[in-house]
Amino acid sequence: MSAIAPTVARPRITLSNLGAWFGVAPFFIFALMFLIAPTVYLLIGAFQNHDGGFTLDNLARLGQPSIRNSYLLSIEVSFTSALFGALFGLCLALAIVRGGLPGWLRPTLMTFSGVASNFAGVPLAFAFIATLGRMGFITVLLNNLGLDLYAAGFNIFTFTGLTLTYLYFQIPLMILVVTPALDGMKREWNEAASMLGASQAQYWRMVALPVLWPSILGASLLLFANAFGAIATAYALTGPSLNIVPILLYAQIRGDVLHDPNLGYALALGMLLITGLSNFAYIVLRARSERWLK
Amino acid sequence: MNVKMALLGSVAMLALGGAAAPAFADGMDDLVAAAKKEGQLTVIALPHDWCGYGALIDSFKAKYGLTINELNPDGGSGDEVEAIKANKTNKGPQAPDVIDVGLSFGPSAKADGLIQPYKVSTWASIPDSAKDAEGFWTGDYYGVLAMAVNTDIVKKVPADWGDLKSADYKASVAIVGDPRTANQATMAVYAAGLAGGATDPAKAAADGLNFFADINKSGNFVPVRGASATIAQGTTPIVVMWDYNALAARDTLKGNPKVAVVVPKSGVIAGVYVQAISAYAPHPSAAKLWMEHLYSDEGQVGWLKGYCHPIRFNDLVANKKIPADVLAALPPAESYAKAKFPTLAEQAAAKDVVAKQWDAIVGATVAK
Amino acid sequence: MKRSSPGAWLAIILGVTYFLAPLIATFEFSLRLKRGEYSFEAYRLVFESGNFQSSFLYSTTVALATIVIGVALAVPTAYWVQLRLPRLRGLVEFITLLPLVIPAIVLVFGYIRLYDSSSVLPLTGSAFGTNILLTLGYVGLAMPYMYRSVDTGLRAIDVRTLTEAAESQGANWPTILLKVILPNIRSAILSGAFLTFAIVIGEFTFASLLNRPAFGPYLQLIGASRAYEPAALAVMAFAITWACMGLIQLIGRGAPGAQDTR
Numbered sequence: 001m002s003a004i005a006p007t008v009a010r011p012r013i014t015l016s017n018l019g020a021w022f023g024v025a026p027f028f029i030f031a032l033m034f035l036i037a038p039t040v041y042l043l044i045g046a047f048q049n050h051d052g053g054f055t056l057d058n059l060a061r062l063g064q065p066s067i068r069n070s071y072l073l074s075i076e077v078s079f080t081s082a083l084f085g086a087l088f089g090l091c092l093a094l095a096i097v098r099g100g101l102p103g104w105l106r107p108t109l110m111t112f113s114g115v116a117s118n119f120a121g122v123p124l125a126f127a128f129i130a131t132l133g134r135m136g137f138i139t140v141l142l143n144n145l146g147l148d149l150y151a152a153g154f155n156i157f158t159f160t161g162l163t164l165t166y167l168y169f170q171i172p173l174m175i176l177v178v179t180p181a182l183d184g185m186k187r188e189w190n191e192a193a194s195m196l197g198a199s200q201a202q203y204w205r206m207v208a209l210p211v212l213w214p215s216i217l218g219a220s221l222l223l224f225a226n227a228f229g230a231i232a233t234a235y236a237l238t239g240p241s242l243n244i245v246p247i248l249l250y251a252q253i254r255g256d257v258l259h260d261p262n263l264g265y266a267l268a269l270g271m272l273l274i275t276g277l278s279n280f281a282y283i284v285l286r287a288r289s290e291r292w293l294k
Numbered sequence: 295m296n297v298k299m300a301l302l303g304s305v306a307m308l309a310l311g312g313a314a315a316p317a318f319a320d321g322m323d324d325l326v327a328a329a330k331k332e333g334q335l336t337v338i339a340l341p342h343d344w345c346g347y348g349a350l351i352d353s354f355k356a357k358y359g360l361t362i363n364e365l366n367p368d369g370g371s372g373d374e375v376e377a378i379k380a381n382k383t384n385k386g387p388q389a390p391d392v393i394d395v396g397l398s399f400g401p402s403a404k405a406d407g408l409i410q411p412y413k414v415s416t417w418a419s420i421p422d423s424a425k426d427a428e429g430f431w432t433g434d435y436y437g438v439l440a441m442a443v444n445t446d447i448v449k450k451v452p453a454d455w456g457d458l459k460s461a462d463y464k465a466s467v468a469i470v471g472d473p474r475t476a477n478q479a480t481m482a483v484y485a486a487g488l489a490g491g492a493t494d495p496a497k498a499a500a501d502g503l504n505f506f507a508d509i510n511k512s513g514n515f516v517p518v519r520g521a522s523a524t525i526a527q528g529t530t531p532i533v534v535m536w537d538y539n540a541l542a543a544r545d546t547l548k549g550n551p552k553v554a555v556v557v558p559k560s561g562v563i564a565g566v567y568v569q570a571i572s573a574y575a576p577h578p579s580a581a582k583l584w585m586e587h588l589y590s591d592e593g594q595v596g597w598l599k600g601y602c603h604p605i606r607f608n609d610l611v612a613n614k615k616i617p618a619d620v621l622a623a624l625p626p627a628e629s630y631a632k633a634k635f636p637t638l639a640e641q642a643a644a645k646d647v648v649a650k651q652w653d654a655i656v657g658a659t660v661a662k
Numbered sequence: 663m664k665r666s667s668p669g670a671w672l673a674i675i676l677g678v679t680y681f682l683a684p685l686i687a688t689f690e691f692s693l694r695l696k697r698g699e700y701s702f703e704a705y706r707l708v709f710e711s712g713n714f715q716s717s718f719l720y721s722t723t724v725a726l727a728t729i730v731i732g733v734a735l736a737v738p739t740a741y742w743v744q745l746r747l748p749r750l751r752g753l754v755e756f757i758t759l760l761p762l763v764i765p766a767i768v769l770v771f772g773y774i775r776l777y778d779s780s781s782v783l784p785l786t787g788s789a790f791g792t793n794i795l796l797t798l799g800y801v802g803l804a805m806p807y808m809y810r811s812v813d814t815g816l817r818a819i820d821v822r823t824l825t826e827a828a829e830s831q832g833a834n835w836p837t838i839l840l841k842v843i844l845p846n847i848r849s850a851i852l853s854g855a856f857l858t859f860a861i862v863i864g865e866f867t868f869a870s871l872l873n874r875p876a877f878g879p880y881l882q883l884i885g886a887s888r889a890y891e892p893a894a895l896a897v898m899a900f901a902i903t904w905a906c907m908g909l910i911q912l913i914g915r916g917a918p919g920a921q922d923t924r
Binding site: 017019020021023024026027030031033034035036037038039040041042088091092094095096098099100101102105107109110111112113114115116117118119122123124126127128130131136137138167168171173176177178179180181183184185214215218219221222225226228229231246249250253254265268271272275276279280283 | 691747754773802853856
Binding site for chain 2: 772779792873882892
């Protein structure tokens with residue numbers, strides 16, 4: 001086991017920490033110029049009305065049942081796709097790293113995951129329509145084999161279908177982000193555990209998973225935020241029927257019909273807040289699990 | 295009136311008349327020179343397959359040698375307005391010079407001070423209802439909502455809205471986008487209601503919503519964003535879209551599959567788009583030249599080749615400026631005879647009802 | 663010797679089926695341009711519509727620049743936060759999540775307002791400046807993925823011990839970062855590089871509204887309102903991006919000091 005690490009350093013500007021502050025300065029300057037500054041327009045816009053005056057109206061409208069439901073739906077879709085994406089992604093990553101597979105499989109699957117992680121929007125929606133739509137490739141195949149998917153109640157243009165489609169980029173993302181953590185799992189731990197009499201299951205439950213947990217949580221949060229902000233796929237696949245927040249948002253900003261960019265900004269602000277809350281929840285959960293690691 | 299006055303008067307008239315004609319011709323030359331000096335034009339949200347814009351852009355480039363920056367062909371009317379707002383102080387090629395937006399965006403952009411007036415040389419031949427009196431925005435083309443039908447899959451081509459309710463069209467009917475947010479989709483709901491006979495826009499919208507609720511319940515409606523790809527693939531063999539998009543889709547598919555474009559017998563709604571020049575345009579002369587190009591006979595016929603009815607259609611027909619083959623490629627003129635051109639107020643009323651009640655009435659309760 | 667576990671094979675087979683099915687469906691559809699027969703006509707049409715090479719080359723160059731800048735920003739930051747400034751972790755992670763939920767169109771209009779030709783930093787005033795703006799915008803877009811990958815990678819190695827060991831040998835900070843830390847998080851950086859590359863190649867909104875000749879706008883131009891060509895494009899873009907990632911993988915493999923962390 002590695003040595004008990006020294007106490008957590010506090011960010012005082014000591015001589016030794018000065019270097020650290022300089023080290024992170026470029027990131028913060030970049031973030032300020034290219035991530036935070038453009039967001040300020042959004043923040044200001046959320047509190048403005050059409051003529052530029054201050055108003056809390058936009059935020060108040062976020063409480064409308066239709067918009068509230070939209071947020072709930074977005075959270076549901078993002079959470080479900082993050083959960084299953086993390087689960088399946090972890091399984092695949094484990095298979096790749098620890099499964100004893102032929103050497104060429106790992107780079108192939110990793111590069112494929114790279115491409116698939118960004119395969120989204122209209123091409124993805126169309127690909128799934130062409131696969132599992134009523135006239136889809138697999139649907140027709142199964143029909144010929146005697147199994148009628150749609151008669152059995154399946155429908156790609158639903159919450160389930162959208163989640164299934166989202167998994168196409170969620171799973172690869174999980175694989176890519178979690179593999180480095182799996183790489184860091186030392187063989188010696190497994191050997192030591194089995195020498196002490198632990199079964200594989202015990203090893204996983206008591207050694208491996210706790211060590212991996214912070215990384216898994218972090219990756220899951222990324223998956224959640226990734227799905228939360230996704231719009232193009234949903235718009236193309238279930239546009240008129242599933243009203244997730246990004247669709248509402250885009251409607252207000254680019255609107256053919258409803259054109260209230262300030263409400264759009266307020267919607268985006270709401271999304272930011274929810275992301276912040278999820279991030280906070282993740283920090284709390286992670287701190288708990290890391291208490292014994294440090 | 296004595297002879298002296300008459301003489302003076304006629305000299306004045308001659309002078310004015312003589313000055314006016316070459317003045318405009320000089321004006322055009324000056325405009326071309328100024329535009330060439332600016333060297334470029336920035337347009338936004340103009341897909342090449344929409345109303346034959348691809349050919350129009352190419353012909354403009356060939357004729358005047360300007361570079362054209364094409365921003366965001368995927369954009370909607372709101373995007374164009376937002377782009378003007380974001381680029382108010384930017385003189386680079388990211389600032390749109392001209393916009394082509396839905397009818398309701400013309401007056402709102404004018405009210406926000408985002409556009410500048412310009413009356414093209416063919417101003418007089420544009421119907422009054424389709425232009426701003428002061429020249430801030432000008433109607434450019436219109437189309438009516440039609441049905442694009444994949445005749446390889448759909449054997450019995452529907453002729454009217456009511457037909458779409460029949461059991462022949464299970465899982466076949468789609469619209470383009472979300473009726474709460476996309477103009478094409480909202481107008482589809484409005485048109486469906488008009489087919490039922492209602493004239494009041496709010497009532498027609500409500501009737502349209504009931505229509506879609508019915509076809510959704512019976513399983514005829516497919517909640518997918520209809521496009522030429524989904525028509526060809528078979529998921530949405532019938533899509534309600536603007537006739538020019540339907541005809542363009544038919545052409546792109548080149549018979550694979552065969553597509554019939556049907557203007558419904560009743561409930562024919564026309565949608566008008568308008569051109570305007572940005573008040574902050576970095577290349578105002580190029581913008582004005584572009585507008586002249588679009589509103590010239592050549593430009594108007596260019597739109598017609600893209601299946602969009604140009605705003606000066608009646609004038610062109612009267613002066614026999616339209617080639618016969620172009621006319622022949624369009625759906626029969628009788629289909630357009632009953633087209634309803636909703637006023638801004640009517641559009642707003644209908645949109646309001648549809649946007650607010652689509653969820654409740656058509657009830658896409660989230661199927662898990 | 664490692665034995666293949668049957669569970670691993672099962673997972674891989676299921677995974678491959680799930681991922682290949684939609685690709686096969688798209689490919690099959692793209693072959694249907696000519697009525698009644700399978701042909702590569704859609705692919706031929708796509709190749710002939712000019713600009714494929716130039717726009718792909720442009721996007722690839724921007725992608726590589728984005729990767730380099732992204733790594734240069736993410737690695738030191740994650741390193742220092744882990745080593746010395748753990749209190750900043752939450753803030754940094756929240757910042758890196760911002761581009762995921764802020765709509766791209768809001769970001770790009772923000773950039774135009776901030777850095778337009780009349781501002782203090784007139785990036786949009788020239789093609790070169792706009793290229794820089796686009797690249798830095800992409801660094802931001804890819805930051806969630808790059809940072810998360812790098813952070814995970816750093817967590818998997820014992821940063822503290824490595825640093826102390828290197829320091830005791832007399833290494834200074836740049837040496838530690840470049841020669842000790844970087845080679846040990848190679849797989850994490852590769853993951854981040856893949857994710858960044860994919861994002862930049864396909865990105866549309868930034869490139870289009872900043873008026874840059876990138877691959878995303880080209881894809882949109884060809885694919886809009888066509889039926890078969892977009893399917894062909896999707897397959898081609900997928901294949902070519904995959905090939906590029908293979909190249910990045912090879913280069914990453916051959917980097918000096920690089921060794922499998924397994």
